[in-house]
Amino acid sequence: MIDNGLPEGWELVVGLEVHVELATKTKLFSGSPNRFGDEPNTNIDPVTLGLPGALPVLNEHAVELAMRIGLALNCTVKPSTFHRKNYFYPDLSKAYQITQYDEPLNVDGFLMLPGGVRIGVERAHMEEDTGKSTHFGGAGGRIHGSDYSLIDFNRAGVPLVEIVSHPDVRTAEQARQYVNELRAILVAVGASDAKMEEGSMRCDANVSVRKYGAELGTRCEIKNVNSVRSLGKAIEYEARRQIDVLETGGTIRQETRHWDETDGRTHTLRAKVDANDYRYFLEPDLVMLAPDAEWVERVRAALPVLPAARRTNLAVLTGADEDSEAIAVVVERGQDTYIQEVKNAGGDAGRALVWVQQSFAEEGNAPRLPAKDLAALTVLERDGKLTATQAKTVLGDMLEAGGGDPAAIAASKGFEALDTSVIEGFVDEGIAAQPDAWAKYCAGEEKAMGALVGTIMKLSKGKADGKVVTAILQQRRNG
């Protein structure tokens, strides 16, 4: 049984719908620019504005990127069609959205979370984005109680891919991991910059709860989640809300709920008089999209090594745990190739991983420090010639200078690793200087070690290897 943070016996079931803006130059069905941040209503054309007589023509590169996403998620690319989803809203210029309905481009895929959990991907289909409404007057820019709205159609027609997972997510943490992993994939294949803060990736969660072994519960769709962190919080809140309702004898109403970051709760959107009947029908202005086997293979062959595979490779290279934070962080920064270079130059990949994680946050995927220099440093450590603390100092100098000979720098600072027997001597002195701390430590208070180690390090002028000191203290206590 997974620890999902819920009261005992309750299972959390979550499906995620992620909308991604594709990184094309132009819109999905017309040639005006797909660009964020321009003056309102400057990236417009007859199709975008839904002018009488306008007709859509499909953007080839958008299809290419949509296929990259599907294939990276292990989907099958199928012949697909477009449908009209009809509803009235001011930011929807034709009063219908062109989307894919029962014949989407990509189907039946999956995504592996770090740690090995498999989340099924039902489909990843293409559709167009709407314009943007801003509400004025009233309280706080919310639509209820506003006086009027202003509409900007720059975003209308931007290509989207909607990725729908199976309801396989079982914890809020898995949801976060799913979104993070998805994001890494989207960026890796060049399909999108996938930034939730900028709206180029939007995430909705379908949340339900049930007792283990029972039928699926009624789900609620949670919208307006603007960060990965909020996603987790919203799911946790909603799950508890539903449990409260069910445990007090109520039923869950299937509805869309709005996450409010400020009060940390989900809220019902105002009930509509008629639920929307979208009257889907095949878009008569477009024709079937059926990428041939050659095109699909070309896209597949051109996919880069995906983040999951890169994590596995780096774990093998460095001996670190594939699911560790170090591996995740370094791969995300794109610094795994650098570590390979360090290894190629004769360095210790494991030590390199530690340093890169700790000290290379600002370096991007092409660190300035030559790989051979870092390699040399890790060799000194491995051979016991430098303690970790000393190596860190040397590294600091090397980073500032953009390179250097670690042995020379160490020598110039008078660094040398100390003999174990010499360290034993410092430990004796340290225990003598801190009898109370030693007593506490021997009695089982692990925290007391800190004071002892501190004293010993000072006595050795920092030259003692902290790991060795710790090991000696432990030995003496236990032995």
Place this chain on the structure above:
Amino acid sequence: MSERLSAADVAKVARMARLNISAADVERYTQQLDGMLDHFADIDNLQLADVQPMTQPFPLVNVLRADVEQPCLDREEVLGAAPAAEQGRFRVPPSGGEDE
């Protein structure tokens, strides 16, 4: 006269299509539309299970365009034709409820 379509149906459809029609008109349209549906009942008994729907007269596949920027419309010309515009954007009254 068969009743394929009631006034309530017509009122609902009018709402769905955002057409504000009077009660008298609802009555009139109901009669006319019901008459039409009656006439259209000739297809009710056709055996169509094995027939493929036909949505497009000339079947084409993969009509695509290159991802190349084209000139945009002039914003002033477009907003000049708008019923209400402000700050470079189209102005509308607020929605009474969420419609998405």
Place this chain on the structure above:
Amino acid sequence: MSNFSTATSIAHNVASGAQSAVSIVEEHLQRITQREEEVHAFNLVTSAEARERAADIDARIARGENVGPLAGVPIALKDNMCTRGVPTTCSSKILEGWKPPYNATVVDKLFAAGAVFVGKTNLDEFAMGSSTENSAFGPTRNPLDTSRVPGGSSGGSAAAVAAGFAAVSLGSDTGGSIRQPAALCGVVGVKPTYGLVSRYGLVAFASSLDQIGPFSHSVADAALLTEVIAGHDPMDSTSIPKPAPSLVSVLGRGVEGMRIGRVADLPEGADADVLARLDAAFIALEKAGATIVDVKLPSLSYALTAYYLIAPAEASSNLARYDGVRYGNRVAANDMNTMYADTRAAGFGDEVKRRIMLGTYALSAGYYDAYYGKALKVRRLISNDFAAAYANADVILTPTSPTVAFPFGAKTDDPLTMYLCDIFTIPTNLAGHPAMSVPFGTGQANMPVGVQILAPTLGEEAMFKVAAVLESAA
């Protein structure tokens, strides 16, 4: 045929300098001045622009430029085709005064061919109708008998040619809206193969049925116009990826050896006088060396139902954009949904509202399968029927309209009565095939009768060959 100059002769004379474009346009503008008030073919006459353009054409010809195959030809456009900077209303209050910021592709093509636009013609609102009585700006009158309708929805374009206001004009045809008015006004009207002519800039009524086509006095003019406006357009995804066919060159080839289909199970409804002219047409073609073959189109009787479920369904979606937000006329309100509902109620006429509601209903949850879904299957049956028929025939002949032009108000009591005007024209739109109406004598009250020639997909050559022979025999 009429005494009015054909586009072919005008273009020839203007290009050679034998006539000036200015004098041609003045001739047409004068006829407009004399009779337009009575006929009301136009929503807008663009006389100043036409004169300026004609002068420019003459100047360029004087400089030795090749102005194009329609040099100086006065042409009228149905007011549902976007003309940049020139009001395009679809004869609806909701678009009254709206000026498109772009041209329809066909407009650009005609302009590049040297044509002179004289105005935007009246139509049934949003192309929905068969008499032009549904125009929000008043009906158009049949120039041959102003107590009668010109047909619809392209009544204004048909009348403009019939009255000599323009040498040729463009209309649009979704269920017969070019062919039927052509028949009622005694002119030639062509609906090309679906996809042959770009729909970019044509205000959509029913996307899988709409096509643009010409009205003219002569078959040769119709062929010329079709050549100019046809051809692949990258702005229209449903545009057939081929260049325009060559049609003028086939006109003299005759019909020797061609098989002309006669529909043995033709739906009832055509008047005797109309059927008599159809019979005469078959005889004329036989005399010219063609063979008559019987064909059966058993699903034809269901075509009206299929059309009046499919077309309104698509229309209900295509017309949803008229919401008062971005263009057109708005009725102000305090909330958005009221604004939408009031704007559309005020802006749309009766027939448009009716079809929007019918279409919305046919697509709605619980009814899709019974109505729209079924209609799409009936469409397939009709297409299959035609395919079988064309295995044995090169073209098929039917009446265009069941009656000659009828008096105003004769068919407005019950919408269904009006819909029945289209029984012979609708099937070709459903199948996406080309068809044209050629005047062939007169019927009741000395009003013209049109004979319809149907051909298979991209069968324009066969269709025009037959039309040329009928024209000479008429």
